[in-house]
Amino acid sequence: MHSGFVRACGHNLEYQLIPAHQINRPTLVLLHEGLGSVAMWRDFPIRLAAATGCRTLVYSRYGYGQSDVLEESFGTDFMHREGSEALPELLAELGIERPLLVGHSDGASIALLHAGDRRFEVAGLVVMAPHCFVEDISIRSIEAAKVAFETTDLPAKLGRYHRDVRRTFYGWNDIWLNPDFRAWNIEDCLPHIRCPILAIQGEDDEYGTMAQIEAIAAQASAAVAVELQKLADCRHSAHRDQTAAVIDAIARFIDTV
Secondary structure, eight states: OEEEEEEETTEEEEEEEEOOSSSSOOOEEEEOOTTOOTGGGTTHHHHHHHHHOOOEEEEOOTTSTTSOOOOSOOOTTHHHHIIIIIHHHHHHHHTOOSOEEEEETHHHHHHHHHHHSTTSOOSEEEEESOOSBOOHHHHHHHHHHHHHHHHSSHHHHHHTTOSSHHHHHHHHHHHHTSGGGGGOBOGGGGGGOOSOEEEEEETTOSSOOTHHHHHHHHHHTTTSOEEEEEESSOOSOHHHHTHHHHHHHHHHHHHHO
16 A cells, blocks of 8 residues: 655645556545545545455545645535546546546535546546535534534544644534535536446435435436445445445446446
């Protein structure tokens, strides 16, 4: 495994690259959730790489993990900019072409936006608990997260994974709770996606409903194959709550790609 930092959009981003075990396989690029990082994926990338044989890249976005500390507030277009600017620059710096993107939550939305931008080639998409639009359930849970951050030991727990936990947390929390963000919607990118999609959603997800992945199936399937995986006994982090089922589903999906 190779670890280091790569420069993208003027920031140093931490990354880990797990080598391939099989030839002629796409490179997997893992895109973390709104409070995620390289370390917060835990052993999932290694297990996924072992099961699929794919070279696997994990990185922390600007403001997360050990990447550069967030110096300014996110705008409502922060996921659009990540998908169209930072991610392409990072892939180019590392020499990765036509990746298969595996995104979780905000990272899944970024994957959809990147694939929906016709300038970039993507082999396939695995989107876990994606956000295509803002739901009331999302806002309620993000409001609850703010209360927990301010009244419990959550800062200490998250602080193990981020250089500046307060900037990381409020960077994410403030923009999601900004009234202007309620109109955020990326459904217009879905019909432009030109690669197969596996969309995974937990039935007990506290941050979103099945309407998210059903929107993908309805609006992207005219051009590409879309597979929906709805998991029982599963909350927002399917790769943690149902690790074996998720890895098996991704491995099968990659075989079809």
